[in-house]
Amino acid sequence: MDAGLVAEQIAESDQINEPAGALEVGRPRKRKEDARLLTGRTQWTDNITRPGVLHVMFLRSPMAHARITRVDVSGARELPGVVAAFSGQDFAAEQGSLPCAWPVSEDVVIPDHPPMAVSEVRYVGEAVACVIATDRYRAADALEAIDVEYEQLPAVLDMNEALTAESPKVHEAGNKAFSTKITSGDLEAAFRDAPIVIDRTFRQQRLIPTAMEPRAVMADTDGESFTLWSSTQIPHVLRVMLAVVTGIPEHKIRVIAPDVGGGFGSKLQVTAEEVLCLLLARKLGKPVKWTESRSEGNLTVHHGRDQIQHIRLAADADGRIRGLQVALLADMGAYLMLVTPGIPLLGASMFNAIYKMDAYEFACTGVFTTKMPTDAYRGAGRPEATFGIERVMDELAAELRMDPLEVRRRNWIKHDEFPYTTISGLTYDSGNYEAATDKATALFGYDKLRAEQGDRRDRGDPVQLGIGVSTYTEMCGLAPSRMLGEANYGAGGWEHASVRMLPTGKVEVITGTSPHGQGHVTSWSQIAADALGVPFDDVTVLHGDTAIAHKGMDTYGSRSLVIGGIAVLKAAEKVKDKARKLAAHMLECSPDDLEFAAGAFKVRGTDSQRTIQELAFAAFTAHDLPEGVEARLDSDATFDPENYSFPHGTHLCAVEVDTETGMVKIRSYVAVDDIGKVVNPLIVEGQVHGGIAQGIAQALFEEAVYDADGNLLTTTMADYLLPSAADLPTFTLDRTESPATSNPLGVKGVGEAGTIASTPAVVNAIVDALRPHGIHDVEMPCTPERVWRALEGRAQEGARR
Amino acid sequence: MIPAQFEYVRPGSLAEASQALASDEDAKVLAGGQSLLPLLRLRLAYPSTLVDVGRLDELKGVHDRGDHVFIGAMATHDEVMRSDVVNAGCPLVALAAAHVADPAIRHRGTFGGSLAHADPAGDMPAVVLALDGVFVARSARGEREIPAADFFVDYLESSLGPGEILAGVKIPKLGEGWGFHYEKFHRTAQAWAIVGVAAAVKRSNGAIAEARIGLTNMGPTPVRARATESALQGMELGDQIRQACEEAAADTSPPSDLHAQPDFRRHLARVLTHRAVRTAAGTP
Numbered sequence A: 001m002d003a004g005l006v007a008e009q010i011a012e013s014d015q016i017n018e019p020a021g022a023l024e025v026g027r028p029r030k031r032k033e034d035a036r037l038l039t040g041r042t043q044w045t046d047n048i049t050r051p052g053v054l055h056v057m058f059l060r061s062p063m064a065h066a067r068i069t070r071v072d073v074s075g076a077r078e079l080p081g082v083v084a085a086f087s088g089q090d091f092a093a094e095q096g097s098l099p100c101a102w103p104v105s106e107d108v109v110i111p112d113h114p115p116m117a118v119s120e121v122r123y124v125g126e127a128v129a130c131v132i133a134t135d136r137y138r139a140a141d142a143l144e145a146i147d148v149e150y151e152q153l154p155a156v157l158d159m160n161e162a163l164t165a166e167s168p169k170v171h172e173a174g175n176k177a178f179s180t181k182i183t184s185g186d187l188e189a190a191f192r193d194a195p196i197v198i199d200r201t202f203r204q205q206r207l208i209p210t211a212m213e214p215r216a217v218m219a220d221t222d223g224e225s226f227t228l229w230s231s232t233q234i235p236h237v238l239r240v241m242l243a244v245v246t247g248i249p250e251h252k253i254r255v256i257a258p259d260v261g262g263g264f265g266s267k268l269q270v271t272a273e274e275v276l277c278l279l280l281a282r283k284l285g286k287p288v289k290w291t292e293s294r295s296e297g298n299l300t301v302h303h304g305r306d307q308i309q310h311i312r313l314a315a316d317a318d319g320r321i322r323g324l325q326v327a328l329l330a331d332m333g334a335y336l337m338l339v340t341p342g343i344p345l346l347g348a349s350m351f352n353a354i355y356k357m358d359a360y361e362f363a364c365t366g367v368f369t370t371k372m373p374t375d376a377y378r379g380a381g382r383p384e385a386t387f388g389i390e391r392v393m394d395e396l397a398a399e400l401r402m403d404p405l406e407v408r409r410r411n412w413i414k415h416d417e418f419p420y421t422t423i424s425g426l427t428y429d430s431g432n433y434e435a436a437t438d439k440a441t442a443l444f445g446y447d448k449l450r451a452e453q454g455d456r457r458d459r460g461d462p463v464q465l466g467i468g469v470s471t472y473t474e475m476c477g478l479a480p481s482r483m484l485g486e487a488n489y490g491a492g493g494w495e496h497a498s499v500r501m502l503p504t505g506k507v508e509v510i511t512g513t514s515p516h517g518q519g520h521v522t523s524w525s526q527i528a529a530d531a532l533g534v535p536f537d538d539v540t541v542l543h544g545d546t547a548i549a550h551k552g553m554d555t556y557g558s559r560s561l562v563i564g565g566i567a568v569l570k571a572a573e574k575v576k577d578k579a580r581k582l583a584a585h586m587l588e589c590s591p592d593d594l595e596f597a598a599g600a601f602k603v604r605g606t607d608s609q610r611t612i613q614e615l616a617f618a619a620f621t622a623h624d625l626p627e628g629v630e631a632r633l634d635s636d637a638t639f640d641p642e643n644y645s646f647p648h649g650t651h652l653c654a655v656e657v658d659t660e661t662g663m664v665k666i667r668s669y670v671a672v673d674d675i676g677k678v679v680n681p682l683i684v685e686g687q688v689h690g691g692i693a694q695g696i697a698q699a700l701f702e703e704a705v706y707d708a709d710g711n712l713l714t715t716t717m718a719d720y721l722l723p724s725a726a727d728l729p730t731f732t733l734d735r736t737e738s739p740a741t742s743n744p745l746g747v748k749g750v751g752e753a754g755t756i757a758s759t760p761a762v763v764n765a766i767v768d769a770l771r772p773h774g775i776h777d778v779e780m781p782c783t784p785e786r787v788w789r790a791l792e793g794r795a796q797e798g799a800r801r
Numbered sequence B: 001m002i003p004a005q006f007e008y009v010r011p012g013s014l015a016e017a018s019q020a021l022a023s024d025e026d027a028k029v030l031a032g033g034q035s036l037l038p039l040l041r042l043r044l045a046y047p048s049t050l051v052d053v054g055r056l057d058e059l060k061g062v063h064d065r066g067d068h069v070f071i072g073a074m075a076t077h078d079e080v081m082r083s084d085v086v087n088a089g090c091p092l093v094a095l096a097a098a099h100v101a102d103p104a105i106r107h108r109g110t111f112g113g114s115l116a117h118a119d120p121a122g123d124m125p126a127v128v129l130a131l132d133g134v135f136v137a138r139s140a141r142g143e144r145e146i147p148a149a150d151f152f153v154d155y156l157e158s159s160l161g162p163g164e165i166l167a168g169v170k171i172p173k174l175g176e177g178w179g180f181h182y183e184k185f186h187r188t189a190q191a192w193a194i195v196g197v198a199a200a201v202k203r204s205n206g207a208i209a210e211a212r213i214g215l216t217n218m219g220p221t222p223v224r225a226r227a228t229e230s231a232l233q234g235m236e237l238g239d240q241i242r243q244a245c246e247e248a249a250a251d252t253s254p255p256s257d258l259h260a261q262p263d264f265r266r267h268l269a270r271v272l273t274h275r276a277v278r279t280a281a282g283t284p
């Protein structure tokens, strides 16, 4: 079928029959972005080209740790179509060091991180040379003609071993990147004579963020200034960082994030390839382009998670929590990238979650290993924390032989206790854990499933049923600049927006957020349409180009709506204020005599009015403007929140575990989320679906595996398993609503909720199914083999006894 | 990733194709490309020429030949899975074809390609082995028939000689009283089998008259679970079947990879064989 026709049909199906004047915010608008994206009229970085563009390919280290003794690129230079070939030495004078913007502690060690390795490689996949050719095929062939000699050094793979005195070192300064500790309350007292102490160690496996669109970069220059297209989440941050790293003045760099097909944090980065492409454009005076292959991506997209969590919880006999002690080892990989060391610390205030307690301690040590650096991955630090506490709450329930929901009820903050300052010092503004849990248990059929579980246990059914609970909260809307300052983060957390009325009454919103699948074009249109009283279709949203959206902090950390959406609202309100002045002048009344409804200012009690479109035109012609009003109906705003937002919810998961094969099948999944006010329920559902799927993927499928020499084994999707729709159940979704008090829309953000909540729900369910077999943990991902081995191990222990 | 340079030819006749292969020992047959292209793209294979056999009529279609079904090498998995001839004459092949990868790959990948590739993790090899299919190979030297038991030599190695093209496979019809099942164990819907079991079971008077069992991914080649087959012969349907299936992993040498180590694969082979046999025999 003709692509144009399909696009039209999708657009038509968007007509929603609702009375005029109904508010846009809250409507399930289909996304404005989709007709174009679904019919292939896309602007992925790889689709964009420039006349005479050259193609870059990188030769990557096959060794986890080695000294580079010789790189000879001359063989490659002689091949047909090859324009240039370089080694790290050729960039040494100009490449700087990839930035780490979050020096989390006084003792943090930030090693030099050359974009291209010069003398030493520290993970498999690190770039050691590159070829620039007239096409990708020739570049790929020429890589094989490059000669590199390495002197192998010992790999450092295990965090515990890395911290011993005998361990080989990743960097001269040692393998400890930093250590930090936060204490609140009297922990010793909490554990002293505690009737119950739960002591568990969990492993957060290493994950590889897998965006649908691989990374791609193109750089061009006119001899003086530079344009860089990149599949990035952070065009604005990237621009600043490229200037800092390369010394090219900031005003000579333009960064464009065109259509970006997903990121999940992996494109919240300043990558070696971005820096090197920029430098190559400067060296060669020509446009250059690089697009990664999936295998290359698995090796070199920053990885996620990878923690060992040691958690101790002290409780009274009735289940009341006395104290919680958390000690983390966090694998940094070989270098500290943009926010690497900060990731585990995003969980520092979240392990206590929704629970009240007398004392809390959080300690974390960052460890260098010879693996790909880790950094932000969907949820970043908060999923790890939620997993830890929600798993331990289930363990506490099991220890007490109490229902896991009951143990939570006894400890959570009650709805009438908000705002509530937690043991870790955050102030939760709103929430209602009782309401979300009541709704979820009803939808789930909790009691009935418990009855079935009992029945299967009694019958000794080879397929056992397990029920998993996760009453999560998260800290979203990253972040109040003041708090980022306290955390020693290298930037602020505000967001910027401009709103301009065009002469014909249409509206352009320019946002500093950088959507890569979240549907900001649609949601920001809804917000602006309500604020200005214009039709949804009359609003367009521009983003992702530092020459157009000149100011922004970009998209990550469930921040876009909570901060960027509010900036749009504030800018639109300023435009409305200007319009009011103009209307008062034209209608010859005082601004206070005007009421604004359905896109028009009306003199109270009369029929005289001016529509906002008329006012836009009047501002354009400027024939008769009042004193002090400029000839423009536009404005901008920067919003910096005073607090984080705290979405929460109750997720319940039922799994069937085949005890003969170890196979886990999710039978039903209920998610009741409280994300405050909702701008677009359809987009929210999409985010929750994807988020739950990603969290389930950590529980059951995904794991980056390095072998004993530090080679990544999961370089293809045959080895790094991602679930598809066929592997997932139908999710039952619902919501409760306690509006955030920290922003005028009452929104809390939904980007990470599903991922944060679902991983512990699934693992809790699996462990719940297997508890009668004496099993109280299964390491993630809970593969059939791991489940089977857990059962076998128990069976053998039983036989020995 | 990007493959190294290669030549491409698309002959119009089998003779031409055999000639192209015979004249260049680094040439390779290209069928659906679903296994070969990934190898090329990862630069794990460097063939000089790809001989595309997609235009050869002799390799196409599925034919009812009385006592057997002839499945052309170029029949796609999707064609096989939907074919009335296959569903009537050798339903096990259709059942298993439906488990191959995902719809996109089933529309491109071919029956013959799966077999010639000789990947023991593929679903087709164990099925054809269980059904005692006969491979028909053509070359400049003429036509040769190879029994399934002799076709699979080693990991990714068949007994096709240089210049030989697989034209298709004869699958004998089994007649009345047979039931079939393919039990595939994998972690995600489109993934390869960790272990697969192809079972054909003939029932008579409440007992198993004959059982044929092929195992996927239990060694460098597909294998028959001979010990279980003999143990089942004449066995009454009931709990003792599980006992017979305990022998399913005998004489296998399953691989070790990220999804399973050998002991787990052996365990799975036993459990899944039991399930496959019971289902094929029509007992719940």
Ligand SMILES: Cc1cc2nc3c(=O)[nH]c(=O)nc-3n(C[C@H](O)[C@H](O)[C@H](O)COP(=O)(O)OP(=O)(O)OC[C@H]3O[C@@H](n4cnc5c(N)ncnc54)[C@H](O)[C@@H]3O)c2cc1C
Pocket (backbone or CB within 6 Å): B028, B029, B030, B031, B032, B033, B034, B035, B036, B037, B038, B053, B059, B073, B074, B099, B100, B101, B102, B105, B108, B109, B110, B111, B112, B113, B114, B116, B117, B121, B122, B123, B124, B160, B164, B165, B166, B167, B190, B191, B192, B193
């Ligand atoms: C993501 C993915 C998942 C998959 N999952 C599964 C799965 O679950 N189960 C499964 O069984 N398969 C799976 N496959 C493989 C798929 O079934 C392929 O179709 C099959 O393995 C090869 O068939 P082809 O036609 O694509 O052969 P090609 O890739 O074209 O060729 C494969 C090999 O066979 C040779 N060859 C092909 N045809 C002939 C012939 N007529 N004569 C001589 N030699 C020949 C080629 O030279 C080559 O060496 C998967 C493939 C992919 C990409």
